[in-house]
Amino acid sequence: MPAQLRKATVTRVPLSLPTDIDPEQDTYAEIRQARIGENARRAEMTKSVERTFDPNSSLISIKTSWNYEDQRAMEVYLTLAGTNLLDENGEPYFAFRRDRQTGEMHFDGTFEDFRRRWDALPLFIADAFVQAVYEVNPEWDPNRK
Numbered sequence: 387m388p389a390q391l392r393k394a395t396v397t398r399v400p401l402s403l404p405t406d407i408d409p410e411q412d413t414y415a416e417i418r419q420a421r422i423g424e425n426a427r428r429a430e431m432t433k434s435v436e437r438t439f440d441p442n443s444s445l446i447s448i449k450t451s452w453n454y455e456d457q458r459a460m461e462v463y464l465t466l467a468g469t470n471l472l473d474e475n476g477e478p479y480f481a482f483r484r485d486r487q488t489g490e491m492h493f494d495g496t497f498e499d500f501r502r503r504w505d506a507l508p509l510f511i512a513d514a515f516v517q518a519v520y521e522v523n524p525e526w527d528p529n530r531k
Contacts, residue, residue, distance in 0.1 A: 395419040396467045399518035416468035417522040424464040458516050463500045467491040
């Protein structure tokens with residue numbers, strides 16, 4: 387019997403947040419395993435990298451039109467399928483919708499919409515989401531050995 391493709395795996399990952407923010411330690415992110423499409427979209431960010439080599443000094447210079455924070459935000463945007471993180475009013479911080487074709491959950495909006503919400507997060511919460519993404523998609527972790 388030939389292989390049968392299934393929906394991307396979604397993993398519920400507990401977010402590592404301080405106990406004064408999350409006393410019960412029950413905040414989570416649902417992260418989708420990246421597929422070719424997400425990898426390609428992530429790779430689009432780095433296609434404008436310019437590398438130059440100075441033979442006199444043996445130095446390599448690298449210029450990009452993106453930064454590490456852009457990449458981290460994109461990685462979360464591409465794979466976040468859900469979270470129970472609440473805003474200061476007790477409302478869900480991120481909204482999600484089900485894709486009509488795949489049935490998978492995605493952030494309900496454009497990357498720019500996501501980025502406005504993402505940029506308002508405290509750094510330690512953003513870091514917790516990124517770590518959850520790297521737990522499910524270790525090939526994206528720049529510190530992976």
